Amino acid sequence: MARALARHWGALVVFGAAALVPIVVRDAYFLDSLVLILLWGALSAAWNVAGGYAGQVSIGHASFFGIGAYSAALLGARWQQSPWLGMLVGIALSLAAGAAIGYLSNRLKGPYFALSTIAFSQVLLIVASRWRAFTSGSEGIPVPFRPGFATLGLGHVAWVYLALAVAVLYWGIQVWLEHSRFGYRLAGVREDEDAAQALGIPARRLKVIAVTASAALTSVCGTLWAQYVGFVDPFYVFSVDLSVRFALNTIIGGMGTALGPFLGSILITSLETYLRATLSGVKSGFTGIYLIVYGVVLILVVRFVPDGLAGVAGRLRARRARAHA
Amino acid sequence: MSATALLSLERVTKRFGGLTAVREVSVEVRAGDLLGIIGPNGAGKTTLFNVIAGYYRADEGRVVFDGHDITGRPAHAIAGLGLTRTFQIVKPFGNLSVLDNVMIGALTRLASTREARAEAERVIAVCGLGPHAVARARALPLGLRKRLEVARALATRPRLLLLDEVMAGLNPTELGGMIDLVRRLHADGLTLVVIEHIMAAMMRLAQRIVMLHHGEKIAEGTPREIASDRRVIDAYLGEEFVLAEA
């Protein structure tokens, strides 16, 4: 117990703080930021399962986000179905799409794989924005707000705790990856596929499983996000910006670490919220500004803390451990 | 084919485009053997390992391991049967610790990570890697990375281990240690096939030696027989070796 606490003190601080905030803060703006930090963190954690733990760097994870968002939005808007059912449909579709992408990772390596994932998300964007009769095309679809847990029509505080529950669950999945037989073998595959196979590890199967799971986890958050924000715009949910964001949060926070994606999300989401507030007078090109911010942060991280923010925390802990030794 | 063969190659051929890297090679390895494979650079030794272990598919011929026809089976399935190999160009899991590297090998047979860690610690001690257990694999010098290559394979508890030049590039102390290690493994009952250029080591270790040249098996016999075989001397050893041995 004490060992587990010592190892996971960072997670305890982050998630503990998130749990306490709604008790003391009632400011809707602040709570909104917190929900987004947790959702983007969970999404980055989902990306991390493929990109960090399995070494399959995708820049097309917006595909699964969009599938989850559209599944719930369409089922809700067209057939008045519960978003929970939409979530299940999104999971099923993302499992299939994720398995296809995972299979692709056995054919295409590194940059070629990354490019093919972008292409996949662009294809979905074209379908969603052109198939007017079904998706409402580029207009997007509003997600009706119907109060209640069954319809995910929740207040800010409830959203914080729902997002927090998902965040902790995803964090737990990553911790499991670090300690389980499956996770160890997956790390072997990430490090060297040939060597892994010599140890009896079915490398290709493990990669497909990891990418498929990552896709389903992303889809779940896509559904939640659509219900939270209340509107699904194809140019946003299938955007490369979004895919890059999942990757970037994780790289900045620490690839292949359980807490890294959340640390990255805290930094990037807060920065973005801050900029949005301060620059709200400036009309044009927000996305451009965010790209510059992403770029600068990324350069700083790669230059000064190449193993990400979680790496810094790890080093601090090691130093403390030495001081106590 | 004798009934006691653990591994038998039957007229195995592997071509790369117009180049025949391995040509109709037949070899038998019985349980408990320590077979050496020698031959000049490019003779097809590593290619033969790649075919046996499932990394390349033989164009012709069969590979039979312990009664299973493993020709064309995927590498991980062959390793699962108890036949594993090391890589001439070592392939450590670079970002992981030595302990984690070996543990991943141990997880091939063990379901529990706790048992696998204990097993890995035992294998690490046997291979003399104890002081380096927590070091990152990529930070190790070559001599230790070669040992790690062997340790990781051993942790899978193979019945047949293929060692591809695990002694190349070692200094004399490391070389002595590696020869001792291979000897000990063999004495403990492990069946080994060993590719090595260092003839002195091969003469001390192998019970039988197969000589490859341009992809063909041109000689097979005890170390004594090989060392005095005219074709081997002409193609590989040279007259100096014979004089030095005499």
Ligand SMILES: Nc1ncnc2c1ncn2[C@@H]1O[C@H](COP(=O)(O)OP(=O)(O)OP(=O)(O)O)[C@@H](O)[C@H]1O
């Ligand atoms: N993947 C490949 N594609 C094309 N040619 C290959 C491939 N692998 C090996 N070869 C060729 O096959 C021949 C045999 O190579 P191999 O690596 O088996 O030799 P070797 O006996 O292990 O040599 P060394 O002692 O230098 O390790 C060489 O001519 C080599 O260039």
Ligand SMILES: [Mg+2]
């Ligand atoms: Mg070779």
